Amino acid sequence: MIDVLVMLCGLDGGGCATRAVPAGATTCAEARAAAAPRLVAWERAARVEGVRCGAMDAPAMEFEEVAPGLFVHRGAVALADAANGGDIGNTVIVVGAEAVAVIDPGGSRVLGEAVVAAVRGLTDRPIRFAILTHGHPDHVLGATALADAGAEVVAPAGLAEGLALRATPYLEQGARQVGAAFLGSEVPEVDRDVTDMEVLDLGGREIELRAWPVAHSGADLTVLDRATGTLVAGDVVVEGHLPTLDGSLAGWLGVLDALEGSEATRVVPGHGGPVLPWPEAAGPVRRYLGVLGADVRALLAEGATLGEAAAVAAAGERGAWTLFDEHNPRNATVAYTELEWE
Structure with missing residues (x-):
């Protein structure tokens, strides 16, 4: 299996890092053409710099098998x-008899390469799908490595457009926060x-993808692994990490209502876990969103300004x-702009 290895260096002198294009070819010429x-x-x-052929030797991302083939x-x-290298979101691998699906392949190119390395260590079956549950950078920027490895990038309708609008700030933020480890990161194209x-x-194993109206973000998708009854929820469900509202408060609660009727018995959240009982895992998220909504409505009734609401709404959930302090003011701002028109 031949890949293409390169040295990438920042144009502003911000360091260099080795990156790979996981072509998985049989000859160097084929690998270079693919790369x-x-x-x-x-x-x-x-x-x-230093473009050459060889076997990708990136450290494999560590995974826990939480159910057979999951x-x-x-x-x-x-x-x-x-x-942490931007490694702040959960990633899921589903292995079928014929192919593999990866869900939310990390927040940078190097993390995507580490996912490819992990899959290669688990099976010789191809990565057929790279599935994106939503467009936030910590879940999607690793997808280019999987696309280079032959995966079809699948996402909810509207994600590509939203991601394109935010591409520049997402990439600038990643480079600023993560440094040289972020080199090579790009916004993926959705197929x-x-x-x-x-x-x-995936070959004797079906996964059910469902796109939702605006909820946690402007375009959310959940995945149900029918073989194990496991729901992969993206950030519609989180544990420990404050829910981040980038869509619709009412829409998010509506999605949680709909998902409670799912045949799933457990869930992989977008952050935390790695696996939680379902539908019980929705309880803390539902509670926080309910408190946020009730507080913002009360503040609106009192005539509070947007700034005043952002400073105090849902303060009882801080502990x-x-x-909390990093994300709650923005959550309150989004909720305020939605609820003031009720």
Whole structure:
């Protein structure tokens, strides 16, 4: 299995890092041809040096097998920084008899490469799908490595457009927070939009994809592994990490209502876990969103300004969540702008 290895260096002198294009070819010529589009893309933002053929030797991401053929990597419940390399979201591997699906392949190119390495260590079956549950960077920027390895990138309808609008700030933020480990990271191209519900067959193993109206974000998707009754919820369900509202408060609660009728018995959250009982795991998220909504409505009735509401709404939930002070003011702002028009 031949890949293409390169040294990427920041144009501003911000360091260098080895990156791989996991071509998985049989000859060096085939590998270089497959890698050419990625190298051209990288040359727009970095210096590409020392291009050579070889076997990708990136450290494999660590996964826990939580059910037969279902593997979860638990990211740090933290803000992205150089110490954690931006590894702050959960990633899931589902292995069927013929192919593999990866759900939310991490927040940088190097993490995506580590996911490919992990899959290669588990099975020789191809990665057929890279599934994105929503467009936040800690869940999607690793997808380019899986696309280079042959995966079809699947996402809820609307994600590609939203991600394109935010691409520049997402990439600038990642480079600032993570440093050289972020080199090579790009916004992935989406190959298939899910508008309602689709079933993907991995060979004797079906996974059910369902796209939702605006909820946690502007475009959310959940995945049900029918073989194990496991729901992969993205950030619609989180544990420990404060829920982050980037869509609709009412929409999010509506999605939780709908998911409670699912045949799932457990859930992999977008942060925390790695696996929790379902539907019980929805309880803390539902409680926080309920408190946030009730507080904002009360503040609106009192004539509070947006700034005043952002400072105090849901303050009673502070002790229950990590990253409360980092995310709650924005949550309150989003809730205020939605609820003031009720």
